[in-house]
Amino acid sequence: MQRPLPRTRSLLIVLSGPSGVGKDAVLARMKGSGRPLHFAVTATTRPQRKGESDGVDYHFVTRERFEEMVKGRDLLEWAEVYGNFYGVPRRQVKEALEQGHDVLVKVDVQGAATIKRAVSQALLIFLAPPSMAVLEERIRQRNTESVIELERRIATAHEEMKQLGTFDYVVVNARVARAVAEIDAIITAEKCRVSPRVVAL
Amino acid sequence: MQRPLPRTRSLLIVLSGPSGVGKDAVLARMKGSGRPLHFAVTATTRPQRKGESDGVDYHFVTRERFEEMVKGRDLLEWAEVYGNFYGVPRRQVKEALEQGHDVLVKVDVQGAATIKRAVSQALLIFLAPPSMAVLEERIRQRNTESVIELERRIATAHEEMKQLGTFDYVVVNARVARAVAEIDAIITAEKCRVSPRVVAL
Numbered sequence: 001m002q003r004p005l006p007r008t009r010s011l012l013i014v015l016s017g018p019s020g021v022g023k024d025a026v027l028a029r030m031k032g033s034g035r036p037l038h039f040a041v042t043a044t045t046r047p048q049r050k051g052e053s054d055g056v057d058y059h060f061v062t063r064e065r066f067e068e069m070v071k072g073r074d075l076l077e078w079a080e081v082y083g084n085f086y087g088v089p090r091r092q093v094k095e096a097l098e099q100g101h102d103v104l105v106k107v108d109v110q111g112a113a114t115i116k117r118a119v120s121q122a123l124l125i126f127l128a129p130p131s132m133a134v135l136e137e138r139i140r141q142r143n144t145e146s147v148i149e150l151e152r153r154i155a156t157a158h159e160e161m162k163q164l165g166t167f168d169y170v171v172v173n174a175r176v177a178r179a180v181a182e183i184d185a186i187i188t189a190e191k192c193r194v195s196p197r198v199v200a201l
Numbered sequence: 202m203q204r205p206l207p208r209t210r211s212l213l214i215v216l217s218g219p220s221g222v223g224k225d226a227v228l229a230r231m232k233g234s235g236r237p238l239h240f241a242v243t244a245t246t247r248p249q250r251k252g253e254s255d256g257v258d259y260h261f262v263t264r265e266r267f268e269e270m271v272k273g274r275d276l277l278e279w280a281e282v283y284g285n286f287y288g289v290p291r292r293q294v295k296e297a298l299e300q301g302h303d304v305l306v307k308v309d310v311q312g313a314a315t316i317k318r319a320v321s322q323a324l325l326i327f328l329a330p331p332s333m334a335v336l337e338e339r340i341r342q343r344n345t346e347s348v349i350e351l352e353r354r355i356a357t358a359h360e361e362m363k364q365l366g367t368f369d370y371v372v373v374n375a376r377v378a379r380a381v382a383e384i385d386a387i388i389t390a391e392k393c394r395v396s397p398r399v400v401a402l
Contacts, residue, residue, distance in 0.1 A: 126395070169393040182393055189390030192370040192383055194327070 010097040011190055012119055012199045013037075013104045015183070016112035017127030018160035019081075019153055020139035022173045023106055026127060029180045030104070035187070038096035040105040043069060046084035059089070076201070077107065077114035082153075086111065094201040102187065109160040116166060121197035123190055125183060126167035130174040132158070211298040212391055213320055213400045214238075214305045216384070217313035218328030219361035220282075220354055221340035223374045224307055227328060230381045231305070236388070239297035241306040244270060247285035260290070277402070278308065278315035283354075287312065295402045303388065310361040317367060322398040324391055326384060327368035331375040333359070 017023055031039060043059040045066050054060045061069075066085045069075050078087030088105050096103045107115065115122050129135035139153050164170060169186050173179045190197065218224055232240060244260040246267050255261045262270075267286045270276050279288030289306050297304045308316065316323050330336035340354050365371060370387050374380045391398065 125393075164395060167395050169390065170395050171393055182389060185386035185389035186393055188383055188386035189370065192326075192372055192387055194365060194368050194371050 009196045010100055010199065011102040011187065011197060012093065012097060012115075012122045012201075013102060013187065014112045014115050014122050014124045015104060015106045015127060016109050016124065016167070017173070018109065018129070018135060018157040020135055020142060020157055021127045021129050022138070022176065022179075023127055025176050026173060026179050026183070027104075027106055029176050030183065033180060033184065035184060036101065037187075038101040038103045040088055040093050040096070040103055042086050042088055042106065043075070044084060044086045046086075076105075076118065077111045079108060079110045079114070081108055081110075082149075088115075090201065097199060097201065109163045113163065113166055119199055119201060121199050123186075123197060124167040124169070125186060126164050126170045127173050127179065128161070128164070128170050130172055132161070210397045211301055211400065212303040212388065212398060213294065213298060213316075213323045213402075214303060214388065215313045215316050215323050215325045216305060216307045216328060217310050217325065217368070218374070219310065219330070219336060219358040221336055221343060221358055222328045222330050223339070223377065223380075224328055226377050227374060227380050227384070228305075228307055230377050231384065234381060234385065236385060237302065238388075239302040239304045241289055241294050241297070241304055243287050243289055243307065244276070245285060245287045247287070277306075277319065278312045280309060280311045280315070282309055282311075283350075289316075291402065298400060298402065310364045314364065314367055320400055320402060322400050324387075324398060325368040325370070326387060327365050327371045328374050328380065329362070329365070329371050331373055333362070336362075 015023060015027065027039065030037065041055065041059055043061050043066065045061060045063045048054065048060045052058065066087065069087060070078055074090055075087035076090040076093055078085060088107065093103050093105065105115065112124055116124055135157055136154055139157060140150065171179050171182045216224060216228065228240065231238065242256065242260055244262050244267065246262060246264045249255065249261045253259065264286070267288065270288060271279055275291055276288035277291040277294055279286060289308065294304050294306065306316065313325055317325055336358055337355050340358060341351065372380050372383045
């Protein structure tokens with residue numbers, strides 16, 4: 001007998017959620033968890049922050065370079081968020097999938113919807129806050145900008161929460177360790193599906 | 202904000218697989234794993250084996266009592282397997298689900314198909330052997346009966362393997378601990394689904 005399933009088929013996992021929900025903290029914990037995943041590195045025009053490494057946290061590029069990538073259709077999805085551009089390099093994702101790796105892409109909610117339209121078999125995970133009050137508090141604590149900017153981010157987060165219905169799974173980020181365990185369980189379960197997702201890029 | 206999902210909706214989990222694959226060993230390990238599950242107790246006319254407890258491993262009933270249950274539509278599914286009758290009491294499952302428990306039902310492949318027809322949102326997990334050679338060896342080791350009976354069981358197991366396509370998930374039972382971990386992941390993942398299964402009995 002053959003193995004009953006082609007269980008090695010690679011998954012394109014899209015991790016998203018509203019601004020401030022803690023996607024980066026979850027991602028950082030996942031990178032240390034030992035599951036072999038290819039973490040797609042997003043290209044961005046936003047300034048490099050302290051502690052961030054080019055090519056690891058993001059590919060930091062100029063606006064001109066970003067525009068070239070858009071024109072060349074080199075991005076799986078791209079979006080403008082708060083005046084900065086973010087995009088997922090298509091070739092990087094495609095090559096990792098073809099090599100048999102599961103790929104995890106972290107994008108904003110808008111980007112997740114774009115990827116789902118382009119790749120219907122992508123696996124969409126929505127990271128949700130325990131409550132809107134908690135989310136607003138996290139945004140306030142993180143925000144170093146003006147009150148107007150703060151209110152804009154909170155309003156955006158409310159809008160982003162409404163997109164939950166387009167996702168496959170929702171994971172509540174109350175404790176990072178538990179959220180990571182649930183994401184891990186989702187990936188394990190998806191690999192046990194009798195009808196696996198077949199991702200074509 | 203409300204919690205984004207009614208995450209407490211109960212699941213009807215059907216664990217099945219060919220004769221000899223090790224469903225009972227997996228179930229025994231799951232019972233000790235700490236996840237709160239209601240394990241449905243099957244009614245059967247087959248003789249009680251050494252080490253089995255009535256009302257725990259099975260409800261051991263007479264053929265007359267079993268026929269009454271069939272007539273009274275008291276069974277969620279029932280089947281004859283190797284001359285004995287097995288059935289899942291409907292009320293027991295219904296009450297556990299209504300009390301908010303996830304319910305796990307262990308049935309043969311034929312019974313799983315019956316439950317899926319009756320309850321389309323049941324979650325079907327197929328326990329598969331690492332290979333047919335391993336499965337045949339397990340059946341041979343277990344079998345204390347005639348050569349004819351042995352060959353019949355092996356032929357049935359081959360037939361049962363063909364029903365994989367009607368299941369939602371497949372878990373390979375190479376190591377029991379790993380199989381239990383995968384089943385646990387499947388349950389966790391299903392509770393994170395944005396569109397949860399709604400079971401109606």
